[in-house]
Amino acid sequence: MVADERGSRARSRGRRPAGENTRAALLDAARIEFTERGFDGATVRAIAQRAGVDPAMVNHWFGGKDGLFVAAMEIPVSPEEIVHRVLDGDPERSAERILRTFLSVWDTDGGGALAALMRSVATHEEAARMMRELIGRVIFGRVVSAVAPDQLELRAALCGTQIAGLAMVRYVIRLEPLASTDHNTVVTAIAPNLQRYLTGIL
Amino acid sequence: MVADERGSRARSRGRRPAGENTRAALLDAARIEFTERGFDGATVRAIAQRAGVDPAMVNHWFGGKDGLFVAAMEIPVSPEEIVHRVLDGDPERSAERILRTFLSVWDTDGGGALAALMRSVATHEEAARMMRELIGRVIFGRVVSAVAPDQLELRAALCGTQIAGLAMVRYVIRLEPLASTDHNTVVTAIAPNLQRYLTGIL
DNA sequence: GTCTATACAACGATAGAC
DNA sequence: GTCTATCGTTGTATAGAC
Numbered sequence: 001m002v003a004d005e006r007g008s009r010a011r012s013r014g015r016r017p018a019g020e021n022t023r024a025a026l027l028d029a030a031r032i033e034f035t036e037r038g039f040d041g042a043t044v045r046a047i048a049q050r051a052g053v054d055p056a057m058v059n060h061w062f063g064g065k066d067g068l069f070v071a072a073m074e075i076p077v078s079p080e081e082i083v084h085r086v087l088d089g090d091p092e093r094s095a096e097r098i099l100r101t102f103l104s105v106w107d108t109d110g111g112g113a114l115a116a117l118m119r120s121v122a123t124h125e126e127a128a129r130m131m132r133e134l135i136g137r138v139i140f141g142r143v144v145s146a147v148a149p150d151q152l153e154l155r156a157a158l159c160g161t162q163i164a165g166l167a168m169v170r171y172v173i174r175l176e177p178l179a180s181t182d183h184n185t186v187v188t189a190i191a192p193n194l195q196r197y198l199t200g201i202l
Numbered sequence: 203m204v205a206d207e208r209g210s211r212a213r214s215r216g217r218r219p220a221g222e223n224t225r226a227a228l229l230d231a232a233r234i235e236f237t238e239r240g241f242d243g244a245t246v247r248a249i250a251q252r253a254g255v256d257p258a259m260v261n262h263w264f265g266g267k268d269g270l271f272v273a274a275m276e277i278p279v280s281p282e283e284i285v286h287r288v289l290d291g292d293p294e295r296s297a298e299r300i301l302r303t304f305l306s307v308w309d310t311d312g313g314g315a316l317a318a319l320m321r322s323v324a325t326h327e328e329a330a331r332m333m334r335e336l337i338g339r340v341i342f343g344r345v346v347s348a349v350a351p352d353q354l355e356l357r358a359a360l361c362g363t364q365i366a367g368l369a370m371v372r373y374v375i376r377l378e379p380l381a382s383t384d385h386n387t388v389v390t391a392i393a394p395n396l397q398r399y400l401t402g403i404l
Numbered sequence: 405g406t407c408t409a410t411a412c413a414a415c416g417a418t419a420g421a422c
Numbered sequence: 423g424t425c426t427a428t429c430g431t432t433g434t435a436t437a438g439a440c
Contacts, residue, residue: 118324128375165370179359190360
């Protein structure tokens with residue numbers, strides 16, 4: 001998104017801590033490259049070039065490619081926003097709001113970023129760990145605890161299966177007709193099942 | 203680790219004595235390497251070394267790394283067996299039989315083979331295409347057409363989301379408690395949802 | 405003798421390290 | 423910037439099957 005943050009803004013007066021801008025530029029560039037190409041596909045050289053700095057800076061600031069990855073990897077949606085939008089309304093229709101939120105975010109770039117994320121999760125243990133905590137706690141943990149306190153962790157994990165499965169089929173495997181149908185059809189088909197995981201009888 | 207599994211004696215150039223099956227050794231080694239490291243992570247050289255043969259044999263027998271991959275990559279379940287076992291019984295309880303079949307197969311090796319398959323599907327377009335056809339046609343296509351003819355393709359894709367999501371959460375992300383609960387709990391939780399995709403109102 | 409499965413060497417490309 | 427390691431791949435000589 002922010003491709004070149006260093007060039008478009010005047011430096012403030014006085015000397016700043018050495019390398020601070022370089023570090024931030026590398027993080028921004030790394031997020032873009034890792035998102036578009038996955039962990040293995042993204043190269044240190046490409047990230048450094050995008051940031052407009054020397055590849056050696058990756059070693060200097062992050063100790064290598066792995067360090068840069070864990071520092072840069074952030075989820076392509078804001079968990080806070082999702083949780084907030086979901087909890088604001090009828091609890092018995094929260095599944096529909098969850099699905100619409102995810103679909104609207106994921107479809108903005110044709111699911112490219114999401115497919116890249118799934119790729120990283122599947123291939124990189126570090127990304128899998130982050131996704132584990134993200135699904136279990138940050139998103140569904142909070143959502144489920146607000147609507148149905150019993151069997152909280154199981155419900156969160158079950159919601160994860162449905163969302164992760166939708167992501168895999170629609171954006172990674174691209175199985176028709178689910179890969180290209182409109183949001184309403186997807187919501188009509190999946191929302192009742194997701195709602196059962198949230199508030200139904202297990 | 204196992205550098206020379208097929209024997210420690212020196213190999214001479216030229217054709218080897220009859221009875222040694224280089225092709226099969228390569229397939230075995232390839233399954234292990236692809237399983238542990240994914241498509242990109244597994245190297246032709248490592249596979250050949252594990253098989254105790256020359257890397258050039260990969261080209262000779264399979265035309266390259268891709269050919270070896272598609273040859274070695276076997277779906278960790280037999281589609282025919284699954285379809286048969288699923289269709290043999292009450293259609294309204296077919297979801298439960300599907301889930302039990304998948305779980306019993308996947309849990310035999312701790313989900314290692316399945317996790318590798320998901321990794322390959324996420325990173326390799328060839329594997330994604332195979333999975334696409336496998337889910338859409340071979341497995342759920344037949345199952346759904348036998349129990350509910352309306353909206354066949356959509357139902358098949360929806361079933362795919364639930365199964366793929368379960369695979370991701372239980373075996374790749376390993377999110378608790380779903381990662382280590384018994385089959386009955388999983389079936390009780392998920393079967394009703396899967397059944398709705400098969401025969402319910404969408 | 406012919407065929408072919410095999411090992412060895414080396415190439416061009418690429419990417420991380422220093 | 424340079425160096426080095428390693429990747430997938432290709433060419434070729436050779437040993438053994440047929």
